[in-house]
Amino acid sequence: MTGKARSYAPAIILTVSLFFLWGMANNLNDILIAQFKKAFTLSDFETSFVQQAFYLGYFCLAIPAAMLVRARGYKAAIVTGLLLYAAGALLFYPAAHYGEYRYFLAALFVIASGLAFLETSANPLMTELGDPRTAARRLNWAQAANPVGTLTGVLIGKYFILSEIAHDEGAIAAMTPAAREVFYRTETQAVQAPYLVIGLVVLAFALAAAIIRFPDARTEAGEDAKPPFAHVFRHPRLLFAAVAQFFYVGAQVGLWSYTIRYAQYNVPGMIERTAADYLFASLLLFGIGRFIGTALMGRIPPARLLALFATAALTLALAAALIGGTAGLLMLVSASFFLSIQFPTIFALGVEGLGPLRKAGSSLIIMAIIGGAAVTAAMGFVSDRAGINMAMLVPGLAFLVVLVFAVVAGRDADTRIGDDNPLPIH
Incomplete structure (x- = not known):
């Protein structure tokens, strides 16, 4: 490891963790689609609103994220992204309390807005933390954290969100109104605790990012030109x-x-x-x-x-x-x-x-x-x-x-x- 890489070792570790965090968030959506279809009795097209709200966040915030990197540096973009990610995850708690699909969609938009900042900053940052001749190998190493995050997201969803109750519309229709209401509310609130924990963990990462030293993207050669x-x-x-x-x-x-x-x-x-x-x-x-x-x-x-x-x-x-x-x-x-x-x-x-x-x-x-x-x-x-x-x-x-x-x-x-x-x- 070069002297520059050693001096930024904490930044390297935290940046690699970002690949894990957005992999987990992306693939938890696949679980949410199955869960919300049952909890809100949605059509397949209506379940696609999960991904529509999520990826709209990427679309809207990618350019602002690049502008923030250029104006304030990598640290500002990463801390901003983590705070938005945490805020969106924590918004799942009131969304589950009120039981409104649209509130979950708004929370997902906020999460994705944060991920736009993380993806726009983490990829180029990994190429600068260390010897330029080994930039590709360093980034490929960081990539290994992303599939681990996707697998973690599915496991969280499988064991802490999805139930063992099959989606049987006939059986649900045969319930009494009170029993049906309890069923829907239970399925909706299943997402509450996992996202609360995720939000708190991401907040801890934001705090760590705020105190860790990062290279300044604004000092790159030719930046002003x-x-x-x-x-x-x-x-x-x-x-x-x-x-x-x-x-x-x-x-x-x-x-x-x-x-x-x-x-x-x-x-x-x-x-x-x-x-x-x-x-x-x-x-x-x-x-x-x-x-x-x-x-x-x-x-x-x-x-x-x-x-x-x-x-x-x-x-x-x-x-x-x-x-x-x-x-x-x-x-x-x-x-x-x-x-x-x-x-x-x-x-x-x-x-x-x-x-x-x-x-x-x-x-x-x-x-x-x-x-x-x-x-x-x-x-x-x-x-x-x-x-x-x-x-x-x-x-x-x-x-x-x-x-x-x-x-x-x-x-x-x-x-x-x-x-x-x-x-x-x-």
Whole structure:
């Protein structure tokens, strides 16, 4: 470890923890969709409001986050992000008390607003904490915390939020009004304690961030000479990367959001907790895929590997839509392995060669995360009209967009990502 890295060791540890924290928050949403569908008797399209509210926060706050990093430095952005994250989690307590779906959506928007600050600052920060020649390896190491967070989120949801009561509309309708009210209230309040604990833990991280020394992004060479944000629109590959990221994030979020729903539909009698095991398996494969994909990238150009992974994900999503049953569920789960490298590779290919525009370009790609709201809503719309299996055609089309981007990016002579252009993570 270099002298600079040693001097910022606490900042490195805390920044790595941020990858864990936003992974946990993102995948708790998949549990909330199943829980709220039962607690508020929602249609599949209405459950997609969870992801719509969440990813709208990313869209609205990505550029303000980049501006805060530039004006006040990394510490200000990270503390702000953690405070917003904590505030949103704590808002689950009154939301559960009043039992209103819209209050939960507002709380999720606040959480995601905080995550926009964390993602916009943590990725470039990890490239600066230490020797520039090892920036990519340092960031890949930090990425390992993200899948751990996603798995933790699913386990929290499975054991502390989801009940062992299957969603049987007939049985619920047969209850007395008083019993039905107690059932709905119990299901709604199940989210109260876990999010209260999460909020308090994140507050502790915010306090730690406030007292830890961070490098100042404002002292970077050439910072004052950076061109206006509007100049990013002169870079076609960056714009195509933002489009590809929109569809990729939408496909990822949509697949995981409806995995529990798909499992219960295709395997009759399966309860939510059992269905959550398939979501857990998906995320485990996703994490394994990140390590294997990173190793393969040392031998296969990133754009070509992205094309291969997008093709595999496309094939498996279409198979899940057309085959169904247990076989379709296994194919849906397997698709997560091939999601693993897509976000960071699209990101890196998009900002490659931007120079002083990299931070502005990065915020544009972070804004594209709004695809998590749009594609999930489209899947809910299709599911309500043609069934959950046919809804899997939507992410299939999204992976086709990623494939086209990979092919176009691969036409450039130099698509290899070096240590000066590391792979950020979602």
